Amino acid sequence: MHMMVSRPEQWVTPMAVAGANQYTFHLEATENPGALIKDIWENGMKVGLAIKPGTTVEYLAPWANQIVMALVMTVEPGFGGQKFMEDMMPKVHWLRTQFPSLDIEVDGGVGPDSRPCAEAGANMIVTSQEVRNWCV
Numbered sequence: 665m666h667m668m669v670s671r672p673e674q675w676v677t678p679m680a681v682a683g684a685n686q687y688t689f690h691l692e693a694t695e696n697p698g699a700l701i702k703d704i705w706e707n708g709m710k711v712g713l714a715i716k717p718g719t720t721v722e723y724l725a726p727w728a729n730q731i732v733m734a735l736v737m738t739v740e741p742g743f744g745g746q747k748f749m750e751d752m753m754p755k756v757h758w759l760r761t762q763f764p765s766l767d768i769e770v771d772g773g774v775g776p777d778s779r780p781c782a783e784a785g786a787n788m789i790v791t792s793q794e795v796r797n798w799c800v
């Protein structure tokens with residue numbers, strides 16, 4: 665589950681009860697990432713950590729060994745159909761270099777040519793609008 669929400673602490677138990685096996689939250693949405701990561705693991709879920717375009721990877725790095733996935737937003741969170749921010753790829757590359765075994769996801773504006781994401785080191789993508797475009 666990608667929890668694009670404020671106060672992500674309040675949804676950990678409900679999501680675990682509902683059967684979620686991974687809980688991804690936004691680093692900017694909590695004042696105590698360490699406690700939240702611990703709580704998610706204790707509720708039987710894996711942990712993903714997302715950062716918005718304005719957040720540098722240095723803020724995520726201290727938590728990288730406690731999570732299974734880093735999510736680099738390639739649009740401002742909020743809605744689909746926005747333009748892919750290729751200037752986020754250095755973050756992906758840095759994370760791949762520093763944490764080779766980490767899943768790295770990019771989310772937002774990813775089109776049919778996802779090579780910049782793969783070349784930077786992402787191994788997971790989220791895409792919506794472009795898939796809908798292919799289907800019509």
Ligand SMILES: O=C(CO)[C@H](O)[C@H](O)COP(=O)(O)O
Pocket residue numbers: 668739740741742743744745746771772773774790791792793794
């Ligand atoms: O939720 C989003 C931003 O908040 C994402 O942009 C969305 O999940 C992916 O959609 P798209 O491929 O159309 O950018």
